[in-house]
Amino acid sequence: MGVIGIQLVVTMVMASAMQKILPHYSLARWLLCNGSLRWYQHPTEEELRILAGKQQKGKSRKDRKYNGHIESKPLTIPKDIDLHLETKSVTEVDTLALHYFPEYQWLVDFTVAATVVYLVTEVYYSFVKPTQEMNISLVWCLLVLSFAIKVLFSLTTHYFKVEDGxxxxxxxxxxxxxxxxxxxxxxxxxxxxxxxxxxxxxxxxxxxxxxxxxxxxxxxxxxxxxxxxxxxxxxxxxxxxxLTFPGLRLAQMHLDALNLATEKITQTLLHINFLAPLFMVLLWVKPITKDYIMNPPLGKESVPLMTEATFDTLRLWLIIVLCALRLAMMRSHLQAYLNLAQKCVDQMKKEAGRISTVELQKMVITPGGFIQNLCLPCQWIIVYPPILFTLNYHLLMGR
Structure with a gap:
């Protein structure tokens, strides 16, 4: 209490809450497992065999024999097979084997905790107005920034570990x-x-x-x-x-989400969400902010609408709103990614030739063919840490 005072108490309470509550109640786990997201199950080899009209394959003379072991040829089926994928809601059991799920869960839950600490600290500063205390919420924001960069770095290093990537x-x-x-x-x-x-x-x-x-x-x-x-x-x-692949993945998710959306308001929000980074950048271009927003020309004169301090506050709140919009569109983006499995199957049906059952199952599990399509949390990690990076950076600048 003597060094940081109430802020130290808030930090200790939040750290204790994270240790006790997060194993049982996690926002990150709820975002994926609340029943709103549905993923496509890959067909089993027996189901594909029945659809192709083939019987169980026994030993054949054409099978090659190496060192006493019989190596059978992989089962192939026509690409234009009448295949319909079954859907299933994402559950907590499904997340146990997902790549990057611990990193995703920690980043989301820690960001929530840091946001709570920041809000409590801001309320404390607005009423008490301490002058000799360190603002500990800045440390929490810096930790969120470091965790976001660390996760993006881990994902980028994964690209370099693959020889043919x-x-x-x-x-x-x-x-x-x-x-x-x-x-x-x-x-x-x-x-x-x-x-x-x-x-x-x-x-x-x-x-x-x-x-x-x-x-x-x-x-x-x-x-x-x-x-x-x-x-x-x-x-x-x-x-x-x-941020290279997060940008590319966001662009692809945006197009898929637009095709998935049926309401005009949803499509409009998706467009605003996609153009949000451009809006943020333009807020720091002086010829636009000074001449058209703060001092817009009315006839031959320029009328000042707001001071620089008011504009800085308005700019910070606008960034918070745009970041909240990006998070609100999360379900549309993730469901659009999950729908890539059915999209790949529909595209396959238009092609001629045959495909092995293993390749078909792999296509459903990792749609798109990129190693970045490893799992659902991976898609969240490559798209949303940039927003957390931007939000916490401007919260730091606001202090």
């Missing part, structure tokens, strides 16, 4: 692309982009020089501005490489 080349290519793009953006002056890098770097350099002077050391600053921007561009290239 095309995702590895795509990640490397987009990493270099985002490095060049970041270098180009950092050249633009702050008269056009409201990044605050110049002010932030100056304050950091002054604070570092004052600290070194107190220690009896002489220095011109920690690093030069050019070196700082170079390392910042490298960091942006890594983040861009991590």
């Amino acid at each position: 095309g995702e590895r080349s795509v990640c490397v290519t987009f990493g270099f692309f985002f490095f060049v793009k970041a270098m180009a953006v950092l050249i633009v002056t702050e008269n056009y982009l409201e990044f605050g890098l110049e002010t932030g770097f100056t304050n950091f350099s002054d604070s570092a020089m004052q600290f070194l002077e107190k220690q009896g050391l002489e220095s011109q600053g920690p690093v030069s501005k050019l070196t700082f921007k170079f390392f910042l561009a490298i960091f942006c290239s890594f983040i861009g490489a991590f």
Whole structure:
């Protein structure tokens, strides 16, 4: 109570609640297992054999024999077979064997806990207004950011472990692309982009020089501005490489969700949700924010509508609303991914030739053919951590 006070108590209570409650009541588990999501079951080999009109296969002369073991040829069926996949609601038992489910569950539940701590801390600051206390909610937000980056890094490293994975080349290519793009953006002056890098770097350099002077050391600053921007561009290239497949998967999920949606309001929300990152970026373009939002031209004069402080608050709330919209559209995106199994089967029926039962079952289990299509939590991980990253970053900036 003497160092951080009430904030330390809130942190300890939340940590205890996470330890006691989350094993029994988990929001992450409920989001997947509340009965609203349905997945397609792959047909068994016996069911495919019956549909193809084939009897149980015994030993044949055509079977090859190696070292006393008989190697039979895989069963093949026509691609235009009359196959209808059965659906089943996602249950807690189904999640036990899913890849990345522990990472997904921890990230979601910890984000909820961090949000509660942030809200309680904001209420505490609004009433008490302490000046000598550290805002511990910032630590929780930083932890959410680190966990989100760590999960994306783990998923990206999985691409590099596969020898024949095309995702590895795509990640490397987009990493270099985002490095060049970041270098180009950092050249633009702050008269056009409201990044605050110049002010932030100056304050950091002054604070570092004052600290070194107190220690009896002489220095011109920690690093030069050019070196700082170079390392910042490298960091942006890594983040861009991590977000490459989340962006591609989100685009594909958006198209599939639009085909799945029947109501106009749902389609409109999906379009807004897809364009939300563009709206967020435009909020930091000064010619747009200063000339058309804060001071819109009315005739020959510009009428100020709001102050910069009001606009910063409005911008933060707009980002929170757009992030909430992304989370609200989660069910549509995940169900669109699960429907890829039936979509792949329908596409297969239009093709000629034959397919083995093993390949057909694999196509239903991992639709799309990418190694990123490992499971349902994997789809959540590659799409929604960027939103958690954005939300917690701007909560930090709001403080």
